[in-house]
Amino acid sequence: MSILIDKNSRLLVQGITGKEGSFHTRQCVAYGTNVVAGVTPGKGGQNLDGIPVFDTVRKAVDQTGADTSLIFVPSAFAADAILEAAASGIAVVVCITEGIPVNDMLRVVPYLKKHGCRLIGPNCPGVISPGQCKAGIMPGPIHRPGPIGVVSRSGTLTYEVVHQLTESGLGQSTCVGIGGDPIIGSSFVDILELFAEDSDTSGVVLIGEIGGSDEEKASAYIQEHFPKPVLGFVAGLTAPPGKRMGHAGAIISGGSGTAKDKIAAMRAGGVHVVERLGDLGKEAKALFES
């Protein structure tokens, strides 16, 4: 098992004919993902390496039974693409696009809830269930199937963590990048709830960063409800206040959202916090194999 996606997932790629979309579609296919359709308005009838391209998500779903969507649409049109996926009955939407206006996302989130659609991202590396399905832009070969769930607000930092886990002999059930924006579809708690129910996940690595209070909420949830061991790391101990550190959501404002507070909250919630990133693999092995 795994969460969100598995070997039975039928993936649709929105923005499949663009530069990023076509490159990563081929990477997902090479990993073994079942990519059943692509959508680019105006390019219906074409194909990418035999994958049929449709003008609308509705038609793609009707004709191919796609249940999961991966979005590479440019930021000005991405919110609309997410809404289109939800309205067409897609169950899980993974949006890679960076730079979507916050106001657009504030409209998208309640609409998705109404349609029972789960969004991962935006501004994220996507989701991978190693050995089964890759719906994202992460490098496939660093992953190994195994019992550790990974959830993170970051991209390359997650690759670093996964790489260390794999090198330490710890494979992963599913790795989820929830995204670096202030308004995202799924929070740490949303993903932890799924890992809690997943019998193939025996422990979780949670990678946070400065800004917002999602790590604090996750820590409270872990303390009250989460039955499995959690290893945590928070980036940005040296980040100055008031400066946006690359991710739109990574900002310490008015003294709140600091790494120090998040680490303290995690510890209070029973999370084993790793301070030095270089030690993560080693500490994970000690925690999860004890």
Added chain:
Amino acid sequence: MKIHEYQAKKIFSDYAIPVPAGAVAHSPEEAEKIARELPGPPWVVKAQIHAGGRGKGGGVRVTDTVEGVAETAKAMLGMTLVTPQTGPQGKAVRKVLVEEGLSIRKEYYIGVTVDRGGQCPVMIASAEGGMEIETLAATQPEKIIREAIDVGVGFCGFQARNLAFRLGLDPTMIRAATALFSRLYNVFESLDCSMVEVNPLVTTQDGRILALDAKIDLDDNALYRHKDLVALDDPDEKDALERRAGKYRLNYIRLDGDVGIMVNGAGLAMATMDLIQQAGARPANFLDVGGGATTEMVTKGFEIILADPNVRGILINIFGGILRCDVLANGVVEAARHVDIGVPVVVRLDGTNVEEGRRILATSGLEFLVADSMADAAEKVRGLKAD
């Protein structure tokens, strides 16, 4: 994107939100001329910089003569203003706002921002005007009033009334106050703001309610739909190196340490800064070259890091995903041939095409300290410090 108070007040006026009469001046003469045309005395001269807490740093002064306005403007223009929000280096004052002085009865706080946890806009008010809202939230949270906004229906009349009555405003002012609150939300929504803040909002002895201060932060990601607002950007408010980096779409933030970093990805860049500190040094910058960096971007990134005279060493930390290690290695070698680096460079590569990347570095004839893990990179940075 941050904008100046005088620019925010112009936007307020366009949305029929009352503000004191005034205009921006770039010279003492201009300031005096503006004062002569305004109601007064008294007049207020306010330094225009992208930071709050100006009153505490001497950036807001009241004067009773037009000559006093000129003298105050002369003293302020060109001064480096240090406030609790500027950091110790302060910010240079290039413009002042000259306004009519008002007889203030009471000060309030009103603002609109995004509630990340609640995933909705929220209007925040307090009868404790003039105080920093974050300080108030930390010390006296019961004095903050909040109205969460459903974007589907917008900011409602009853919400404006909830705020106005709970602030304890005089009954004769409720109508004007609720209109003002609704217009504030219009500004926030129509212009894609990340924050609109009035601190203080004031009532006057003659029965008016006005925005005595105005702060607007715009969502950079939405600026493409507001071409007219892009012109409000003031490049003088940014660090020169940050400005230069922006031209090459490099995400660079200057810090005050001495080890420069170049990383792909924001989270890994923050973690790399932390690693430098843990190794006993201090990061000189944040630099995320992004997932799709080209050789040229890497070269420019190098030049920008080196343009900071405090830099005594550089750590390049790349986890190859979309950005392949061989592309990065070529960029580093290319840059090293064009720029006189002159400081030790630690390179840590992993991920896609790592062998090819390491081979390019090793055969370049240039001296790099190659680290094979994060832990090893930390050790090599510690070594830089010892040298």
